[in-house]
Structure formats: structure tokens, C-alpha cells
Amino acid sequence: ACLDEIEKKDSTLHAFLETDEKKIYDRVKEVENGIKAGKYTGPLAGVPIAVKDNICTRNRKTTCASRILGNFIPSYDAEAVRRIESAGMIVMGKTNMDEFAMGSTSETSAYGITRNPWDTEKVPGGSSGGSCAAVAADEVFAALGSDTGGSIRQPASYCGVVGMKPTYGTVSRYGLIAYASSLDQIGPVGKDVSDCAALLEASAGYDAKDSTSVLRKDLQFTRYLRQDLHGVKIGIPKEYLSEGLDEDVKRSLADAVQLMTKNGAVVEFFTLGLVDYVIPAYYIIASAEASSNLARFDGVKYGYRAEEFEGLHDMYKKTRAEGFGEEVRRRILLGSFVLSSGYYDAYYLKALKVKAMIKKAFDDAFLKYDMLIAPAAPSTAPAVGSSLADPLKMYLSDVYTAGVNLAGLPAISVPCGLDSSGMPVGLQFIGDCFQEKKIIQAAYAYE
Numbered sequence: 046a047c048l049d050e051i052e053k054k055d056s057t058l059h060a061f062l063e064t065d066e067k068k069i070y071d072r073v074k075e076v077e078n079g080i081k082a083g084k085y086t087g088p089l090a091g092v093p094i095a096v097k098d099n100i101c102t103r104n105r106k107t108t109c110a111s112r113i114l115g116n117f118i119p120s121y122d123a124e125a126v127r128r129i130e131s132a133g134m135i136v137m138g139k140t141n142m143d144e145f146a147m148g149s150t151s152e153t154s155a156y157g158i159t160r161n162p163w164d165t166e167k168v169p170g171g172s173s174g175g176s177c178a179a180v181a182a183d184e185v186f187a188a189l190g191s192d193t194g195g196s197i198r199q200p201a202s203y204c205g206v207v208g209m210k211p212t213y214g215t216v217s218r219y220g221l222i223a224y225a226s227s228l229d230q231i232g233p234v235g236k237d238v239s240d241c242a243a244l245l246e247a248s249a250g251y252d253a254k255d256s257t258s259v260l261r262k263d264l265q266f267t268r269y270l271r272q273d274l275h276g277v278k279i280g281i282p283k284e285y286l287s288e289g290l291d292e293d294v295k296r297s298l299a300d301a302v303q304l305m306t307k308n309g310a311v312v313e314f315f316t317l318g319l320v321d322y323v324i325p326a327y328y329i330i331a332s333a334e335a336s337s338n339l340a341r342f343d344g345v346k347y348g349y350r351a352e353e354f355e356g357l358h359d360m361y362k363k364t365r366a367e368g369f370g371e372e373v374r375r376r377i378l379l380g381s382f383v384l385s386s387g388y389y390d391a392y393y394l395k396a397l398k399v400k401a402m403i404k405k406a407f408d409d410a411f412l413k414y415d416m417l418i419a420p421a422a423p424s425t426a427p428a429v430g431s432s433l434a435d436p437l438k439m440y441l442s443d444v445y446t447a448g449v450n451l452a453g454l455p456a457i458s459v460p461c462g463l464d465s466s467g468m469p470v471g472l473q474f475i476g477d478c479f480q481e482k483k484i485i486q487a488a489y490a491y492e
């Protein structure tokens with residue numbers, strides 16, 4: 046049934062970069078036999094899933110939607126993929142994204158844009174736009190995405206699905222092609238909160254192959270699917286309601302607050318602080334780490350190599366100039382600049398200090414509140430082609446999501462109504478580190 050939906054819709058939506066029927070049917074056989082043999086016993090056995098194309102899949106192309114990895118076939122699975130497959134899930138294919146996860150619209154892909162299933166003239170958001178569009182269009186039941194500054198939560202909100210970024214260290218990053226290693230997390234996309242909780246449960250877990258992996262004993266997230274908001278203390282940062290927030294999104298947020306209050310939650314506005322520094326700190330740190338992580342793509346070890354060159358340096362230069370798209374080159378330049386001697390202290394080191402202060406501001410908030418709520422994005426999905434001309438404006442739209450990554454927190458975005466043109470709006474529940482259980486319970490009770 047999922048293959049039928051893909052066949053029907055994906056020539057328009059282009060959520061997938063790859064689906065391989067032979068591999069899918071081979072895997073279906075394997076899972077059927079596994080179920081009969083008692084190898085797969087859980088609720089996810091046989092469920093079709095899509096995987097973002099920056100997550101390595103053995104013997105299956107993994108391109109990061111970049112020309113430079115256009116021919117890259119990993120020899121191993123990412124740990125998250127290994128885990129969902131050992132739960133019996135069936136990987137239907139790899140989803141489109143912004144190149145190397147840099148972007149907010151899925152338009153920086155080297156292989157063409159993805160369209161929003163609610164209105165194909167609109168973007169699905171990004172960078173996990175393919176994963177969210179595929180779930181929204183019923184092409185799959187769930188998907189894995191990655192979130193460095195909002196890349197699961199924002200496209201989930203634009204596509205009217207549920208997306209979650211877990212606490213940093215919860216899902217192994219082994220086999221996730223790095224963008225900004227101190228911020229990157231793999232997370233689930235699903236049709237509702239319980240699907241996301243089940244998928245997170247299957248994909249999370251300690252992994253010695255990721256040095257930032259955390260050993261946790263509280264990974265049974267589906268236990269917290271309870272319809273109870275009674276007495277939950279929720280804070281809304283006042284700064285989030287300032288100019289720039291779309292009126293329709295504001296109205297949806299107000300409706301959500303009313304509903305949660307009616308169901309017993311105590312919702313209060315408070316001053317979080319430092320909100321204006323989130324975007325500058327995020328883009329300095331993310332670009333710095335990206336410039337270092339992407340240094341490995343040099344035409345030698347894997348991926349694309351320029352055809353004509355004179356000597357090694359010329360080969361590097363031409364390979365990288367031809368292999369990376371404009372947005373990726375912009376980030377590499379910005380990142381190399383803020384790391385260069387003479388500017389390191391003024392930009393990179395300062396951004397790290399601001400990051401620590403932002404974490405402290407959230408820590409203080411969680412002394413008073415069980416969780417925070419916020420819009421997932423200042424507006425609903427923009428029209429295709431309207432965002433790329435002004436990168437700075439696009440960067441600013443990450444204001445509600447990127448702070449969560451800087452502080453390493455878990456957050457889940459759930460649909461909370463429609464704007465006046467009928468496009469979905471998303472609401473984020475943000476928890477303290479390792480408090481997925483609280484936000485899963487609240488999001489489940491709310492949805």
C-alpha cells in the first residue's frame with residue numbers, strides 16, 4: 046500500500062531520492078520469515094519507514110542530497126537504522142533534504158525540491174522535508190530525520206505531522222553524516238505522538254561507537270502515553286511573542302493554551318532571556334563545526350572528484366567548488382572565518398560562552414516549570430522559491446528551535462491548528478534534559 050502511494054504521489058512531491066522495489070520486497074520476505082520465527086515480536090515489525098538521506102544505509106546510496114556524495118554507498122548501517130531494522134521495520138527508501146541538512150525548506154538539495162503535500166506550491170520545510178512530506182502524504186507510516194537547529198520540528202510543523210528531537214546523546218549519531226556534531230540528533234517523525242514515542246524507543250540506546258552517547262535507563266517512552274495534564278506547570282517565553290510571529294500562529298498558540306488550561310495545566314508567561322542571541326550563536330557554532338566536518342570531502346576517499354585538474358590542490362579546489370552547492374559553500378566560508386586565528390576568540394569562543402549562558406537560562410526556567418511551549422516556527426510553510434534569495438531571513442526563522450539544540454534539550458512538535466489558508470501550524474513542547482517522558486505525556490494529552 047505504501048509503494049502504491051509512493052508511485053501515485055512521489056513524482057509530484059519528490060519526498061524520496063531513492064526507493065528500490067527489489068530491496069523492499071527482499072526485506073519484506075525477510076521480515077515475514079523473522080516474524081514467523083519469533084525474531085521480530087514488537088509492534089513495529091513490518092512497519093514501513095523512510096530514512097533521511099544523511100543517515101547511512103548499508104549497500105544503499107546515501108547522498109546528503111549533495112553532488113559531492115552522489116555516488117556514495119556506505120558499507121555499514123547507522124546505529125539508528127540497525128536498531129529500527131532489528132525491531133523489524135522496513136526501510137522503504139531515502140528521503141530528500143537540504144544539502145548536508147543546511148537549510149529550512151528542502152530547496153538546497155542538489156537533486157530538486159520536495160513539495161508540501163498540503164499544497165504543492167508550498168515548501169515542506171527543512172532540512173528533513175522529505176521525511177515529513179513522506180509521512181504527511183501516507184507514503185510511509187514513520188520516518189527518521191535529523192535535527193541540528195530545528196530540522197525535524199520545523200518541517201513536521203509545516204507538514205502537519207509530529208516530529209521530535211530527543212535529548213542530545215539519546216540516539217546514536219554513528220552513521221549520521223555530521224553537520225554540527227555538538228548539536229546533531231537523529232529523531233522520529235510520525236503521524237501522532239504515540240508513533241513517535243514507539244519509534245524513539247526503538248531507535249534510542251547507548252552506543253559505544255558514538256562518544257557522546259548517554260547511558261540511560263529510562264527509554265521506555267511509550268509508558269508515558271497518558272491523557273493527563275493536571276497540575277502540569279508550563280512556561281511560555283514572553284520574547285517568543287514579539288514581532289515577527291505570524292498572527293495565525295499566535296492565534297493557534299492562544300487556542301492551545303486555552304485548551305491546556307481547561308485540562309488542568311497551569312500556563313504562565315515568563316522572561317527566558319538571551320533569545321536575541323540564539324541565532325547568532327547557533328549560526329557561528331553550526332558553521333564552524335560544519336566547516337571542520339566537511340573538510341573530509343576532498344575527492345580522495347569517497348564521493349565526487351572533478352574530472353580535470355592540475356595537481357592535488359587544484360583537484361581539491363575544483364572538486365569542492367563543483368561538488369558543494371551555494372548554501373554549503375556559504376557555511377564553509379563563514380565557519381572557516383570564525384575559526385581563523387585572530388577571529389577565533391571574537392566569534393567562535395564568544396559563541397560558545399553564549400551557548401553556555403543560553404543553557405543556564407533554560408536550566409533556570411526548568412526550576413519553575415515542568416516544560417515550556419513555543420511555536421515551532423514564526424510562520425507556516427512559505428511558497429516554493431520565496432526563501433532562498435534572503436538567507437539571513439531564513440536563518441532568523443529558526444529562532445524557536447535552535448536554542449533547544451544549543452541547550453541539548455528534548456522537544457516535540459505537534460500539529461495545533463490551521464492558518465487562514467488552511468496550512469498546518471505546529472506547537473513545540475520543550476523539556477529539560479532527559480525529561481522526554483514529561484513532554485511525551487503532555488503532547489499526547491494535548492493532541
Ligand code: GLN
Binds near residue numbers: 148193196443
Ligand atoms: N535551518 C537550520 C540550518 O540551516 C537547521 C538545520 C538543521 O537542523 N539541520 O542550519
